[in-house]
Structure formats: C-alpha cells, structure tokens
Amino acid sequence: MRYDVIIIGAGLSGWAAGIRLSQYGKRVRIVDRQHYAGGMNSYYRRGDRCYDVGLHAMTNLADPANHAAPLNTLLRQLKIRRDDLKLCPQQHSCVKFPDAMLHFDNDFETLRNSVREISPQSADGFDRLCQTIQDDDAFNPTLGYLSARKVLASYIDDARLCDMLLCPVMFYGSSWLDDMDFHQFCIVFRSIFFEGLSRPADGMEPFINVFTRRLQENGGELSLGKSVQSIHMENGLVKIVTMDDGEEIAAKNIVSCAGYPETMALLSSPMDKLPARGELAYTETLFELDRPAAELGMTDSIAFVNASHR
Secondary structure, X not given: OEEEEEEEOOEHHHHXXXXXXXXXXXXXXXXXXXXXXEHHHOEXXXXXXXXXXXXXXXXXXXXXXXXXXXXXXXXXXXXXXXXXXXXXEOXXXXXXXOOEEEXXXXXXXXHHHHHHHHOHHHHHHHHHHHHHHHHOOOOOOOOXXXXXXXXXXXXXXXXXXXXXXXXXXXXXXXXXXXXXXXXXXXXXXXXXXXXXXXXXXXXXXXXXHXXXXXXXXXXXXXXXXXXXXXXXXXXXXXXXXXXXXXXXXXXXEEEEOOOHHHHHHHEOOOOOOOOOOOOOOOOOXXXXXXXXXXXXXXXXXXXXXXXXXX
16 A cells, blocks of 8 residues: 555654644554554553653643644644643642752743742843743744853853753753753743643543544554564655565655664665764653652652752
C-alpha cells in the first residue's frame, strides 16, 4: 500500500504532524516500536496501575480566551477541544539552590515577588529582562544565535539568580550544556512563567486517546509495536520503508521523530559519518508512595533542585 506520508514515532510531535496532514487529505500512517503511543510522554501498565513517564507538566497553559497562545493555536489547528484534555493547573513550584529558592505558579507575580525577595538589587533589571523577553521576535527563523547567559548578565548582575532562571528553562528547552540560544530561552520562559504549567488530570492514557480518535476520524492509520528496519532511497528520494516483520510500505515522504542520528542509521545509503549521539542527558526514576507526597514534605508541583551553588 502506498502512503503520502509515513511518520516514524507516535510521540506528541508525530501525532500533531499526522493529524494536521490527514486534515488536508493526505494518506498518513504513524508507526512506533512501542506498544503504547505517546513516545517519551507515554505510559505503561503494571497490574491495575497505569504509570505516566516523561510528561511531568505541560507548558503554555494560557487563558483559553488568549487565541494567540501557542497551546490554544495548536488545539484549534488540530480541531481538538481543550476541555477534552482535562488539563489541571499546577499549584506551585520552585527552583531550589543550596542557599536560595525561587517560587512560581501560574500567576507571574509570584515569580516576580520571589525575585525581589532573594535579590532586591536585581528587581528592576529582572523587569526590564521580562519586557525584552515579551518583545523578542523569537520565532523569526532569520535570527542568529545569541547567548542567553550573556543577555541575562546584561540585565542582572546576580550570577546565582541568572543560574536559577536558566535552570528550569534549560531543563525544558535546551539540548546544550551550560548555555542556550536566547530566542529559544524566550519561547520556553514565556511558556513556563508567563503562560504556566498544567497536567492531564487523568494521566496520559485518556490524553493520548483524544489524539488517537482525532487521527482516525481523519482517516489516518496507527501501527504500534512495529519497528522500522530500513528506509530505502533512490536518487535521494524515499521509495520503500521496510518494517521489522518484513512488511514493505511505499511512501512519498518520511517524517521521522526518532532522532537525527537514529534516522540516518536507517537509510539504505547513510552518510559517510553518522553524527555522534552525545552524552546521556538524564535518567528518570519513578517512586510509588504509600502516603500523600505532602506528608513527606513534598508540596510543590515541580521542584527544580540544583545541588551546587552554580
């Protein structure tokens, strides 16, 4: 069978691409080697329990009336009702360093007041920085790289506060060590602090089911538990995708969410030298508690904890 688009990876970006393309009449098939959809924001079952992995919080929980907000724009484009996702706003979160703590929630004034408390001399500079972040044309593709650390230091002379502001933003939005592009910083800062955090109230399974139904309503197809073994090219164009069970799928286009080096390794004519995968970015541990987390002193929605002073 021939498809207009094969999407490798049933994560949230793959879902968004598949739903959007199928809305325009494209024959779309999403494939993923995992047995549950969601990619790095999926879930798994152990007995009668369902455990979420990856998604600690969703960003961009702007007021529903703010039609220009990224989340509201995305859901409108995908024709998904926001109420169907059952998003629950965060209560409060923190950025915790050994000798200081920033508090924030979905009211930006909480962060602003917390900055004034731990670094009064930086309050005016922080306000000017926030205005620059609001005004930055961050999605302009012609903008070049700009060091976020250097920009922050030009407004705030408290190096510890700069590190504390970078901490959650880099966790969510940087693939580099020590620094990130300022325009990317602006995008993530807005989404965490100006627009706020939330989480699906009933976990990822019903959340992902909303996307599954939308894809299928558009005629899109989903194949879980199937790995791509190779992508065959002729004259620089995709011809056939071969699955691990031997199925061959003809496609005009491939959209891969598997990662750049991983995708290059699947090509029948790979590059001479594959890019390095780099260092391990993070590991994750899940705990099942026998009492409410608050009884153990954990009352924050998310705590970004840094063990060193920088």
